[in-house]
Amino acid sequence: MRKLNSILKVENLTVSFSDGKESTKILKDVSFSVFSGKMLAIVGESGCGKSVTVHSIMQLLPKNGKIDSGKVLFNDGGNEVDLVSMKKYGKQMRAMRGQKIGMVFQDPMASLNPTHQVGKQVMENLMQHYKIPKKEARDKVIELFKLLGIPDPEQRIKDYPHQFSGGMRQRVMIAISMICNPNLLIADEPTTALDVTIQAQIMDLMKELQEKHDKSIILITHNMGLVAEVADFVAVMYMGRIVEYGTVRDILNNPSHPYTQSLLKSVPVMGLDKNQKLATIRGTTPNPKDYVKGCEFAGRCDFAMESCLTRDIPDINLTNSHQVRCLLVEESKEVIAK
Amino acid sequence: MLKYIIRKSLVTIPMLFVISIIVFFAIQLSPIDPISYSASPDVAVDSENLEALREHLGLNDPLYIQYYHWIIAVFKGDFGYSIITGQPIAKILALKLPATIELSLLALVISTIIGVAMGLVSAIKPNSMSDYFSRNVAVLGISIPEFFFGIIIIQIFAIQLGWLPISGRIGVNDVTFWDRLPNLILPSFTLAIGMLAVLLRYTRNSMLDVLSKDYIKTARSKGIPEWKVFIFHAFRNSLGSILVILAFRLPMLIGGSVIIEMVFMWPGIGNAIISAVSSSDYPVIMITTMMLASAILVASFLVDVLSAFLDPRIRLE
Amino acid sequence: MTTSKREEMIFSIKNLKTHYPVLGGFFRKQIGTVKAVDDVTIDVRRGETLGIVGESGCGKSTLAKTMMLLEKPTEGKMLYDFNGEQKDVTKLNAGDVFDFRSRVQMVFQDPYSSLNPSKRIIESFDEPLRVHGYKNPAERKQRIIESLRMVNLSEDYLYRFPHEFSGGQRQRISIARALCINPELIICDEPVSALDVSIQAQVLNLMKEIQKELNLTYVFIAHDLSVVQYMSDRVVVMYLGKIVEISEASNLHVNPLHPYTEALLSAVPVPVVNEGKSKRIPLTGDVPSPINRPSGCPFSNRCPKRMDICTQVEPPLQSYGEEDHQVACHLYTKPI
Amino acid sequence: SPEKDSTNEDSTKPSNDSVVPAAENGGTLNLVTIDPNGFGERIEPLWLNRGGMHQRLMFRSLFLPDVDLQNLNPDLAASYEGSDDGLTYTITMKDGLKWHDGEDLTAEDVVWSIETVLKATQVNAIYTNAFSSIEGAADWIAGQSDKLAGITAEGNTITVKLDNPVGNFLPVLGQFAIYPKHLLKDENPLEIHNAAFWENPVGNGMYKLEKLEPGNFATFVPAESYEGTKPKIQKIVLTAVAEPTSAAKTGQVDFFNTNVAEFIDSMKAVDNFVAHPIDILFYRYFLVNMEDTEGNVNEKMADKRVREALMYGIDRKSLTEQLYPGLAAVLNTGVPPTFDESYTDAPEYEYNPEKAKELLKEANFDFNETIKLRFYYGDQTSINFMTAVAQYLTELGMKVDVLQFQADPTTELYKVRDYDIALKGLSSFGYEEWYGEYESTNSNMINIFGLDGIFDDGVAKLKETVDAVERKEILQELQKQEVENLYKLPLYTVNSYYYVNEEKLKTAGIYGNPWYNYDMKFEEWEIK
Amino acid sequence: MTTSAIEVKAKKTSLLKIRMKKMRSNKLATIGLLVCIGMTLLSVFAPFITSYDPAQMNLSNITQAPSAEHIFGTDKLGRDVFAQVLYGGRVSIYVGVLSALGGTIIGVLAGAIAGYFGGKIDSILLRFSEIFMTFPQLILVLVLVSLLGQGVNNLIIVFVITGWMTTFRLVRNEFLTVREETYVSVCRSFGIPTSSIIFKHMLPNTMSPIIVAFTVNVAGFILAEAGLSFLGLGVPVTTPTWGNIMNAAQSIDVVTNYWWLWLAPGIAISLFVLAINFLGDGLRDILDPKQ
């Protein structure tokens, strides 16, 4: 196994949203790395901060969102640059977006401009970053469309988004993010709006991009099955924190955070016996505003201890690739150590 | 696209037809006598020949026959005569419309440029000082009655300061547009105020709406400069609704100029309408109504075509 | 048609068609038809959970709404068992429709819009109860509290507004509301699709418990095959308004017959590392629009096992192998 | 054109007179029509209203009356002769008269004009009244003859035979504008006022139309064909303004007349203009609707004491003084008090609300009934006037409802007739029109007064009589009857003002009724 | 008929509380509301505020500039302008509110029916409203006024006839959206009567835009009344309304020399309409569920 180079390192990222006068911490101390040529999956329930994380990386947070602290170190061909230090819509940051980092959003219909031809929308990205003639750009787009399995690309680049099916639209989105050949691709729930058969097509395509073209990918999803199939690394988020991080094997075969465990067990799998009960998590996701101290999951955790709510929870390295943010693990580790 | 345009334009014909029927019969219901103009009550007139004229003009025919004659004549471009002045209505229109169009167009240009620009600035920086200012200007603009506004600026700019003429319009043929401009400024500005306010609000709202769309995020994720995001994506996409409101307002500019023309004594179609209405000059009322209705229909047709042109979802349906 | 006589039929749908007109042209004439549900025949048995699965737009919701008499069927019969008497519910008089509605209820997909945002929870419950003959206010309130308890919600919630609840709670409230008039059959149209996995599990568990407790019959619709399989006794697979396969739930993933079912199964990601990838049956293309469906078998244009006959003749739904396993595919067509 | 260049040169000052083409010599007279609708695209026909200055200068009649409208001077006619019985007139035309287009103007034009006016619709009743006494007029109007029998032309001589004497026949001819037969003979008389002719009319007067810019202005220059004294003013420019004061200030107008109180008020501030007030017979009065359209008596108004009460209850004097300062004079009968023929015993109805209330009480007036007060003048002064009247009546304890007529006034006044009292105006040539309204043959008024012809004899006599003394007697009688019946409530006469920019314009100083044709000695007018 | 006999506890709901709070924090809307109420009260209680009768003439005291005695001066009949503005407000506000109410009721009824049922009824009503919209409003008003006759109530009828379309379209569109909400299907699946679904379940959820539209309409009708009366075509000239008082300012003479005749009523109209518009704008934000 060759040495893994990280292409992106997120360090202690903290983001808050203001709502009038109040401000709520939505991301707390988020740190993770994305390795070259690997796919990192971020999983977690709705509202846990997955999208905010990637939007912070791209500096595309809405106006009321603010990065309070932390670094986003991007490896730009050997140069490590901190994206957070760049001006939001400045030249430097814009040079990153689209060219160095591509992004695919959840809803392919809403994410494409309905009044522009799809070809134009792809070309726009290319021509923003490379001074090349239109014709050449067009040829490149056609080429990419072919590669992404869009039939009849010469004709279809003139079409408008609404003339495409959901799956095809998502391919166009991927084309937009890929046209400048970025090394890092961020896909925020790219298949949630799609049917399973189409989801399978899109995921195969992304896997192929990653493997054949050596791209690094951040995939956001809440489908554990999908994670198992395509991801190399997994970060599990809960309430703005990464509670568990590791390789896909670490997480699926040895889930160590109670949250991860229940998440895995709460999904029915094919062939599950009808009479077997699904694992559930008590209660509902609390409001991030109400957070005071300790583990956010403590209130719903079956193994919660007193200390869970009173002290800061450290990240604990189980192996050098597997980290968990849970006191249970700390204790059992201590036990092992003893 | 062509098929779409043809289809849309075909819909307007029955509408016009229905409107012509309503206009005709509504006015027939009122007690207005179309030939009483020959007998002003201020002048002693012997009314014996009026009956002959009534017969001659077919006014004793059943209504549907009268309607038939009227609509056929209108189709042929014969709009009949004003019963007050005896002038052919076609000529009245030919005479008055240019003045109104001149006024309305200038108002349109002023309000569009200022309104859209202010709306854009507002939307780009919502809740900023300039946004706050623009929004209040907009509310003010729709709240002050235009005649009051007109009177105030006449008082200020014409009477107190004497910078601009109070009223009237110098002839079309003798001087260039630039010579008429001093007379145009006050009325067109007054006329523009309301429209400006509406456009400002509309532009702001639709820009804000579009800016919250996901595809704006996509555009930003391409690394294109913010101004391009605003212009090529946000403005381009809100243009549709802005143009819609613009086109819908267009005939209202003509209709809405009635009061302005009155205040500024502008010899346009609005003034003609007012005097037609206050003197019950019903052939003129009918034709001007039809004209304004057609203008509105044309405008809504334009709206359809424009939105189709701007929005491929409609165009390619 | 072979159905088991062992179990009692509660709702039997025969050759049901629900078509929507496509309007267009000069005079907004009908220029086509969306055959949202086309020639569907199903029997719902008392006490069972009948799962319906299929991709988006295949007509699941339309089928559910038609069964609930919210859409008018274009053709076909729907026989409901009114205490032993079978009546065609498409031809009921107003009073009987009412009776029907008190026996059959529906839970909808979207927990956020299924509660009236301007009404307190109690108000959302009150009117259905009143309409269904609970004249006494105190009795109504009692009934509401009971049904809320059934879904593990306390009566404190009675006077709250929907926006004060999470998605899972709302879906539970919706279920409680469907239950409050004591129905026999509940049609669930994707009740958990909009929920997070952990909440989904809560709701699924709850539904199972209630079913046992009240001896309910479910028609359970979802697009997630594993959820349907887990919930159901039998599973109906739909494609483009048609049923392509009906199978025992436990048997489905073991012995799928129809190529579409196979493909669907293979596309479902399994949360186990390094498995499944190799087995995937790639399906090319998208689901065609129900307006211009391919001739012959609706799946013929995407089917990896397509034969010549498939584009010409529509395969009938026939039993294959076991009695309760039906499939509409030429691969299994028995010579008649 | 050279005029255009000159305007462009001094385009530094954007004054309105830059439109006005400069005259070569003799100066330019600037006239205006006051019309918020701006300049039209034609010259108005003259048979309904004899018209403004420019019309008077373009079209002539057989005679040119003095400023008093009675003494006639020759104009198109050289001389006339009337028979003693007043039934035959022989009029001799001048020789060599020409239309502005060079065609001969002959007796034929006059005969044709008289024949045509009888069949035309937009015609002042003074013509129809006078000319329908011509022999055979009834047949002619009814289309039963193809010639108006009573009028013949032989060479230069026109002979008119009347069925009965018409007192003001010749003064009427002095007002009657002769139209060119050769240009209008193919028009339908009913619609002659709509003829395209009026866009470029060919006249016979001192000035001819030079150019008419529709919507803009018209210019007039002295006509070569005019046989009289050539005028000094070489050009007349006619434009339209919405209100004259600004035009007066900017020099857009040198001479105009108006009877609008507001303009008269605002003209006080314009120094270089001199105001010349003139008395004219422009009546304002209340028409009392005595019968409804079905012929039932209007109970509210039937009692004369009620009508008297109204006269006492409205302070006409203060109203006219405040609303029409210097412009209106209170009227008690059809003959204004300042005139010789006025009936001195006529009650003056001095403002006396107590008496009014008493009268109402005596008449058992039902105060629960609402009095419908209507008017059709839209100007602010009239509105104020009506508002004030309503207030006076309210103070008498009456319920009033004041509205401006919605449909056309003629229909509202005579056909719909949903009113009790309506404000009406009447522009009269003589007293005949005022009293003619009482005639039982008056097709409009008969319905309103429901008269049984009590005025008929007197009015007929008045119409026939020329002699001033006799006329005075008849008028006294008529006024007495009028006072007795009180069907019309006389209010005031609105006079008129001429405004002359005397710094620029020198006139002959003769100012008469602007609605009628009279000799203002225009040839003497000069631009200083 | 008791609707929900289970008494709904008058516990102040958080929703209402939030809205009240929002209202209070929206200064312009609060000021707008206060000004509207204030001016309405001034008009209603005019007799307690001024001793002058607005109709009382005093021909010896005409066109007086404002003074201590007549704070807004007197008009051409010597009437007190302040009293006229006060009393004029009564009619102006009455016309505005009643017309808006009528237009809203018709618009809501038609819109609800069109939006809920869709199909043929919808197309017919839509076409109908299109025809009304196509007519130049001013002319329609004028023709109707000439048919019905002048008068305050007739003007209101005319305004209602010509002014229901915007509310109709708004409500229709709202209903088209709300119709897709699941709870409507829920009601139907319970067999709740259609009228009850429309008016008891759907209508309350479209109330916010209706209320906003109502305020906008009140402003619009007050302006329309003023415009028509200014032209002399609205309310009978003897009824004082803000527009009628300004009718006098049609002549340059008045504009130039008697500023108090038009300034006071002009400001009254502008202020009131401005206040309503600020209130409406505020309500738009306050009632917007998205905010």
Ligand SMILES: Nc1ncnc2c1ncn2[C@@H]1O[C@H](COP(=O)(O)OP(=O)(O)OP(=O)(O)O)[C@@H](O)[C@H]1O
């Ligand atoms: N513009 C915003 N203003 C205020 N809070 C926001 C905003 N956007 C997101 N949030 C909050 O941030 C938190 C995380 O949101 P985020 O969109 O990252 O969730 P997610 O994990 O992507 O969920 P999903 O699976 O639903 O997409 C949520 O609690 C949300 O309420």
Ligand SMILES: Nc1ncnc2c1ncn2[C@@H]1O[C@H](COP(=O)(O)OP(=O)(O)OP(=O)(O)O)[C@@H](O)[C@H]1O
């Ligand atoms: N009212 C309607 N008018 C016309 N077509 C309709 C209507 N309702 C549904 N359809 C069409 O009928 C087909 C089936 O729709 P249906 O909602 O039943 O699908 P579904 O299986 O429930 O899909 P999903 O999983 O997205 O809910 C679709 O193509 C849809 O576009």
Ligand SMILES: [Mg+2]
């Ligand atoms: Mg997200």
Ligand SMILES: [Mg+2]
């Ligand atoms: Mg569905």
